[in-house]
Amino acid sequence: MRDLRSLETVIWVVRLGGFRAAAAKLNTTQSAISARIGQLEKELGVRIFQRGPRVTLTAEGTALLRYAEQMVDLREEMLRAIADPAAMRGLLRIGVSETLAHTLLPRLVERIGAAHPGIVLDMVVDITPALRQSLAAGHIDVAMLAGTVEDPRVVNQPLCSYPLGWLASPSLGLPERPLRLAELTRWPILSFSHDTEVSAELRRCFAEAGGPGVRLWGSTSIATMAELAQAGVCISVMQVVAAEREIAAGTLRILEVADVALPAVDFHVSYLRKPDSHLSATIAGLARELAGPPG
Known part of the structure; x- marks a missing residue:
């Protein structure tokens, strides 16, 4: 075989479930995909796919897929090791949780612009469940989110860990001592959406x-949590790092709440392991470098 293109085609047909989907992904025609597979089958002297209502691998195709993935992964490793960062090009779709949008993302975007000027960024800020779904569906290339994406196709790498805190306006007049939970129920307690681990822990x-x-x-917006807490409408439970300016300005204070140990929120960077994941892996590594050791 002349290059890895045919092997990549096999991988995409398997991962996307058919020739038509693979053609759309590879920006070519279904007949071109069939021709690539046919040529590869001719060179190897075996049938790779069993045609029918659903395309499935033959026993020989299953063995080939394992080697194809190894060869493509090795090429990606080679590119990461020797490629000129300034020469990297392409569109990179990044999904990020709001906490990281306020902390890590500005530094990451600045570094990408300086080190990889040929990369075009398309960024979306969303809640973690939505980011998991978007990554699994291939709508984004890199996700920076709370927790991990439980999918065997996904690479999850630790980024950082931010502690949660009870934040309130000084105007509420709460005493400067450890408080009991019962003393807080005068006001609504605002935190993350009800389907999150933090909300479950609070309940x-x-x-x-x-x-x-x-x-x-519940809220999907860190900014909303901080604003409503500053207005004295509620007490917010959120990452302290996202409200550092308000705390320094004296418009929010951190409450000490007795007998409650709020969990820290662990963030990860995740991307799909696929034939063209070199760019995603490079940016994920850059995000980890900027975030520093977790904790």
């Missing part, structure tokens, strides 16, 4: 504490 803490009913509000 558990208040249920164990008993006392008056608590109003747990």
